[in-house]
Amino acid sequence: MNRHPYLSACLLAGATIGGLVGAMVVAEGASTFFVLVAAAPAVLGSACYLRRR
Amino acid sequence: MVSRRRLFRICHWLHRWTGLVATPFFLVLCLTGSVLVFRDEIDALLGATPPAAPAVGEAKPLATLAAAAVADRPAMRPISIYLDPDTPDRAYVGVAPPGPAVLRDHAAVLINRTSAAPMPYSDPRGTFTGFIFDLHARWFLGLPGELFGGAIAVLVLVCLASGVVVYAPYVRKLLFGVVRRRRGTRLVQLDLHNLLGIVLLGWAMLVTITGICLASGTLLLSTWQATELRAMAGPDSRPVAAPVSIDVAAASAQAAEPERRLRFLIYPETDFSGPGHYGFLLYGGHRYDERLFKVVLVDAATGRVTADRPLPLYLKALVLSGPLHFGDYSGWPLKLFWVLCAAGTLFITGNGAVLWWMRHRARRTRAAEA
Numbered sequence: 001m002n003r004h005p006y007l008s009a010c011l012l013a014g015a016t017i018g019g020l021v022g023a024m025v026v027a028e029g030a031s032t033f034f035v036l037v038a039a040a041p042a043v044l045g046s047a048c049y050l051r052r053r
Numbered sequence: 054m055v056s057r058r059r060l061f062r063i064c065h066w067l068h069r070w071t072g073l074v075a076t077p078f079f080l081v082l083c084l085t086g087s088v089l090v091f092r093d094e095i096d097a098l099l100g101a102t103p104p105a106a107p108a109v110g111e112a113k114p115l116a117t118l119a120a121a122a123v124a125d126r127p128a129m130r131p132i133s134i135y136l137d138p139d140t141p142d143r144a145y146v147g148v149a150p151p152g153p154a155v156l157r158d159h160a161a162v163l164i165n166r167t168s169a170a171p172m173p174y175s176d177p178r179g180t181f182t183g184f185i186f187d188l189h190a191r192w193f194l195g196l197p198g199e200l201f202g203g204a205i206a207v208l209v210l211v212c213l214a215s216g217v218v219v220y221a222p223y224v225r226k227l228l229f230g231v232v233r234r235r236r237g238t239r240l241v242q243l244d245l246h247n248l249l250g251i252v253l254l255g256w257a258m259l260v261t262i263t264g265i266c267l268a269s270g271t272l273l274l275s276t277w278q279a280t281e282l283r284a285m286a287g288p289d290s291r292p293v294a295a296p297v298s299i300d301v302a303a304a305s306a307q308a309a310e311p312e313r314r315l316r317f318l319i320y321p322e323t324d325f326s327g328p329g330h331y332g333f334l335l336y337g338g339h340r341y342d343e344r345l346f347k348v349v350l351v352d353a354a355t356g357r358v359t360a361d362r363p364l365p366l367y368l369k370a371l372v373l374s375g376p377l378h379f380g381d382y383s384g385w386p387l388k389l390f391w392v393l394c395a396a397g398t399l400f401i402t403g404n405g406a407v408l409w410w411m412r413h414r415a416r417r418t419r420a421a422e423a
Contacts, residue, residue, distance in 0.1 A: 001229040002224040002225060002226075002227055002228065002229050003225065005217075005220060005221035005224055005225060005251075006217070006221060008229070008251070009217050009220065009221075009251055009254060012251060012252060012254060012255060013254045013255035013258055014255065015255065016254075016255025016256050016259070017255045017258065017259050020255075020256070020259055020377060020380075020387075021377070023382070023383045023387060024344075024373075024376060024377065024382050024383070025340065025341040026340065026341075027340050028340070028383070028384075031382075031383040031384075031387075032383070032384075032386055034383075035383055035386045035387050035390060038255075038256075038390065039390055041251075041252045041253075041255065042252045042253065042393070042394070042397075044252070045229075045230060045248055045249070045251070045252035046252075047230070048228075048229050048230025048231075049230040049232065049248060050230075051230065052228060052230050052231045052232075053232070053234075
């Protein structure tokens with residue numbers, strides 16, 4: 001991921017922003033899915049950190 | 054054309070100094086914002102508003118609710134009624150002294166919609182969360198405080214954008230998620246700053262941009278009032294001696310927009326209606342547009358709809374910025390996510406200042422030795 005830092009920054013930020021906006025516009029049941037999408041970058045970062053510790 | 058090296062140096066300087074200047078204020082914003090995510094829960098816990106209950110029986114006419122509020126606050130007139138869909142048992146009736154009124158300065162009376170009896174209610178401005186909100190949004194300074202908060206948010210946005218440019222060369226030769234633990238405290242702090250910064254970038258960008266929108270809210274609303282609302286009311290709008298009942302006017306507005314839900318009703322002679330017009334805000338009936346509303350003006354003399362318009366784009370952005378800034382639209386999972394992101398951002402902000410201090414101290418030590 002770090003080989004293309006600008007691309008990965010855009011993808012990670014896009015996932016968060018897309019997930020948060022998505023959670024606002026879809027029905028309440030589906031909004032949890034979008035919250036998970038928004039949280040994916042943080043989960044990915046935590047997982048990589050723990051694996052490479 | 055700016056060379057890569059020069060761009061990096063400019064962004065490095067911007068990232069360092071915008072971050073350092075914004076740090077103390079941003080820490081306050083993060084802490085107060087984390088409290089405000091749980092505003093409804095805290096208000097309920099402290100008894101600022103009675104717990105929501107389902108509406109039992111038929112709702113009283115709007116004019117009866119307004120009359121009940123005026124009976125509770127003699128020498129006042131009703132200026133607005135807010136019907137919150139989350140609490141269908143009550144109506145918030147805004148009251149003000151007779152004459153032209155500013156909606157923001159009103160006092161509110163909470164009225165039971167089925168019995169028209171007043172309910173216990175604390176002015177939100179006097180509650181704990183109201184205090185925190187005033188600090189977060191206005192720094193206790195009114196409009197200048199709002200604009201100051203917006204300026205801080207602009208600094209944070211510059212810091213974030215320049216941070217991405219600074220981030221790239223540092224991490225290009227590292228695996229994602231690596232923290233170099235054996236090479237000194239400063240590198241550990243730097244790697245944590247980079248890792249947390251990049252995973253929280255989207256959240257921080259969204260909250261900062263919506264914060265800038267909200268900070269300019271008063272100016273945007275003033276612009277709308279001075280241009281669109283004035284045009285909707287027309288140049289001939291004059292106070293009416295015997296206006297039609299608000300129920301008649303509300304029925305006209307609802308008939309003009311049958312798909313939408315009437316939520317906010319504004320009496321004539323306020324800054325959100327015309328001198329001779331009722332104003333009604335009708336919200337969308339679907340999840341995707343439930344926060345967006347249309348403004349319908351009804352002639353207070355005839356009870357006829359005279360204007361019906363959607364919000365301009367800049368006010369739509371303002372309205373949607375509220376939930377996207379406070380993260381209160383999708384229950385507990387989102388609130389938890391918000392608080393964790395705010396905590397992470399607090400860490401990055403503090404650790405950025407520590408990184409600068411460590412480097413600054415090392416340079417001073419080297420200079421002293423030389």
